[in-house]
Ligand SMILES: Nc1nc2c(ncn2[C@@H]2O[C@H](COP(=O)(O)OP(=O)(O)OP(=O)(O)O)[C@@H](O)[C@H]2O)c(=O)[nH]1
């Protein structure tokens with residue numbers, strides 16, 4: 009059976025750890041230095057319930073409320089992973105704006121989404137509570153979890169990417 013193609017996009021404010029999550033997920037290591045992304049695609053091939061998948065993760069440049077939302081992110085994407093850092097209030101607040109921009113651009117009322125609060129290893133610098141994360145995720149009809157690209161807690165991320173792969177069929181988008 010040929011591999012099924014799936015594509016997800018990582019969206020969020022700059023420096024929240026989008027690339028770090030992708031690198032941890034695909035390559036299994038953490039990069040300490042900060043290298044701002046322009047745009048990058050990671051590919052991971054894996055088997056799930058006897059089916060091969062080729063998952064493309066589009067790692068985008070950090071966005072803020074003034075960024076123009078690139079129109080190609082509204083096409084050909086099976087699901088979106090919105091990332092903020094639990095240590096940055098502004099990165100959290102921007103998610104809602106980005107989400108609404110995405111709905112506007114795509115003309116949809118809902119998109120398949122996951123909300124991720126990254127950097128949860130930096131608990132002492134927490135600026136966003138878990139409850140606030142959950143509330144935003146409810147508003148977005150998204151799954152939610154906190155994680156840390158640094159401490160390799162990407163297993164939850166793996167789980168949700170698997171959900172995207174198994175259940176999101178292009179005809180539903
Ligand atoms: N402590 C901690 N640092 C992290 C974590 N994830 C990323 N970082 C650090 O945060 C900085 C930014 O990480 P990136 O992954 O480059 O962030 P990004 O969202 O891809 O940034 P842009 O490409 O500019 O949008 C880097 O110095 C990372 O090492 C994490 O979970 N915990």
Ligand SMILES: [Mg+2]
Pocket residue numbers: 026027028043044045067068069070
């Ligand atoms: Mg990046």
